[in-house]
Amino acid sequence: MEAGVSEYQRMTSEPVGRLVVSLAIPTVISMLVSAVYNMADTFFVAKLGTSAAAAVGIVLSLMAIIQAIGFTIGMGAGSCISRLLGAHQPLRAGRFASSALLAAIVCGSALTVCGTLLLDGLMRALGATETILPHASAYARYILLAAPVMCASFVLNNVLRAEGKARLAMVGLMAGGVLNCALDPVFIFSLGMGIAGAAMATALSQCVSFSILLSAFLRGRTISPLSPRNVSLSPGVYLQILNNGLPSFCRQGLAGLASVTLNVTASAYGDAAVAGMTIVGKLFMFVYVIVIGIGQGFQPVAGYNFGALKIARVRAAFIHTLKISSAVMTLCAVAGFALAPALMALFISDDEAVVAIGALAIRAQALVMPLVPLGVMCNMTFQSIGKSWTATLLSTARQGTFFLPLILLLPRGIGFLGVQIAQPLADLCTFAVSLPVIVYFFNRLAARHR
Numbered sequence: 001m002e003a004g005v006s007e008y009q010r011m012t013s014e015p016v017g018r019l020v021v022s023l024a025i026p027t028v029i030s031m032l033v034s035a036v037y038n039m040a041d042t043f044f045v046a047k048l049g050t051s052a053a054a055a056v057g058i059v060l061s062l063m064a065i066i067q068a069i070g071f072t073i074g075m076g077a078g079s080c081i082s083r084l085l086g087a088h089q090p091l092r093a094g095r096f097a098s099s100a101l102l103a104a105i106v107c108g109s110a111l112t113v114c115g116t117l118l119l120d121g122l123m124r125a126l127g128a129t130e131t132i133l134p135h136a137s138a139y140a141r142y143i144l145l146a147a148p149v150m151c152a153s154f155v156l157n158n159v160l161r162a163e164g165k166a167r168l169a170m171v172g173l174m175a176g177g178v179l180n181c182a183l184d185p186v187f188i189f190s191l192g193m194g195i196a197g198a199a200m201a202t203a204l205s206q207c208v209s210f211s212i213l214l215s216a217f218l219r220g221r222t223i224s225p226l227s228p229r230n231v232s233l234s235p236g237v238y239l240q241i242l243n244n245g246l247p248s249f250c251r252q253g254l255a256g257l258a259s260v261t262l263n264v265t266a267s268a269y270g271d272a273a274v275a276g277m278t279i280v281g282k283l284f285m286f287v288y289v290i291v292i293g294i295g296q297g298f299q300p301v302a303g304y305n306f307g308a309l310k311i312a313r314v315r316a317a318f319i320h321t322l323k324i325s326s327a328v329m330t331l332c333a334v335a336g337f338a339l340a341p342a343l344m345a346l347f348i349s350d351d352e353a354v355v356a357i358g359a360l361a362i363r364a365q366a367l368v369m370p371l372v373p374l375g376v377m378c379n380m381t382f383q384s385i386g387k388s389w390t391a392t393l394l395s396t397a398r399q400g401t402f403f404l405p406l407i408l409l410l411p412r413g414i415g416f417l418g419v420q421i422a423q424p425l426a427d428l429c430t431f432a433v434s435l436p437v438i439v440y441f442f443n444r445l446a447a448r449h450r
Contacts, residue, residue, distance in 0.1 A: 008085065011164050011304035016317040021324075024297025026170035027161060031293035033177035035286040040181045041198045042282045044188050046348045048135075050275045052195050053348060055135035057263055057278030059199075061126045062140055064256030066111065066147050070154025071252050073104045076245020077155065078162035079383055081224055082300045085163065086307025090223050097159045097217075098230035099237050104155040108148030115144040127263030131271060135195045142199035149203075149210045156213040163223045164300050168216045176209030247383045247391035254399035261407050262419065269416050276357030277419065279347045283358075284365055287332045291373050294325045295380040302384035315442050318381055325373035333369035336362050361420040368424045371431040378434040382441075390437070397433055402426035 011019065046053040077100035084093040115122055123136040153172070160169040180201050187197025217226040232238070242249075259281070266273040298321040305313040336343070344358040375398055382391035403426035410418025410425075 024294045026166040028293030030170040030173035031289040054274035058136040061259040068252030070151040072245035072249035074155040074158030075248040076241040078158035079244040081162040082303030083307035086304040094225035097224040099232045104151040108151035138196040139199045142203045146203035153210040172213035176205040180205035247395040251395035258399040272353040276354040280361045299384045306385040330370040333366040337366040368427045375430040375434045398430045402429040
């Protein structure tokens with residue numbers, strides 16, 4: 001109880017700039033480590049050939065589905081938990097944490113069974129060509145086995161962040177990420193397992209991350225008590241988790257659907273097109289997770305203070321977070337535009353077609369990267385304060401409302417260039433929609449609480 005009171009004082013009294021940065025730094029580090037080991041898979045697998053590199057992009061769609069489940073439940077529970085802790089209700093917060101963990105394990109297990117039974121058909125549906133299929137199936141088999149653990153890890157990570165314990169969350173994710181990077185070359189090359197070795201390294205690292213995250217709860221280092229006795233039998237609890245997690249489901253689910261659509265569309269132009277866009281996706285993910293990490297440092301601050309009715313602090317935290325994330329993305333955009341060919345060559349230097357395809361796509365994306373943070377922060381703000389329907393509408397904009405029509409229509413008119421510029425145009429449209437929405441929201445909120 002004393003720890004809960006101390007955390008409440010910190011979250012509602014410490015200057016928001018310093019508070020957001022203190023929570024964002026460990027979150028960004030853990031997200032970057034996750035991105036690094038995702039890129040490590042692509043880096044090492046690309047040494048096996050263009051078709052193997054393309055297979056990583058196919059399985060990336062599957063991992064987006066797993067993330068959609070984990071983030072839906074984890075961020076849905078986290079949104080409830082941060083506001084409950086802000087309202088001094090830690091026991092109710094523990095009920096949401098325990099129930100969310102069980103739900104994640106059940107959903108992940110269902111995905112393991114269904115995905116394994118339908119493996120080859122699933123890979124074809126995700127965009128695998130006949131040359132890519134053997135690599136994709138070998139990679140996906142181990143990822144599916146780890147699905148329950150991956151979903152559960154997402155939940156525990158989000159609960160820790162919702163409590164303001166970003167450092168504990170960071171330790172679990174970093175340990176798994178470092179292990180993944182170390183095991184990749186051993187399993188792929190030293191043990192001769194090929195692409196299946198990369199998947200096994202990922203699966204084992206996820207198990208390690210889950211064990212470390214779970215230990216924080218078992219050792220009593222958290223505010224929300226995690227126990228089988230706290231698992232709720234009330235459908236209302238799960239409906240509330242899903243309602244608050246709906247924006248994450250739409251965001252991650254649409255990311256998976258967008259990835260599938262991109263792979264299917266690019267596959268019409270050959271394996272080099274799929275491989276090039278896969279590498280671009282991995283590179284941009286590395287930058288994008290920085291913004292996500294900064295935003296996730298902001299979310300518990302927004303949730304705590306909204307629950308405590310400290311509206312001015314919510315607005316100040318939003319502005320501070322947006323400034324930091326926009327500055328970071330601008331710097332990355334300049335570097336990406338200048339170094340695009342060199343970045344592609346790091347992965348697959350012996351295929352000039354892949355390098356050329358990726359370099360153009362990187363430069364197109366770099367032109368709009370400084371605008372991306374606004375949409376992310378708007379979505380996270382509304383999700384943190386329980387405005388799930390507004391957050392859901394915004395979360396569908398980038399990968400759903402705009403990207404899917406663009407990726408389907410543009411190639412018909414301008415060929416493969418339409419594949420390369422669909423995402424940048426979608427980001428530009430998302431910015432145009434998000435700006436008036438957030439300005440109106442904060443103006444109305446300020447008027448209501450004067």
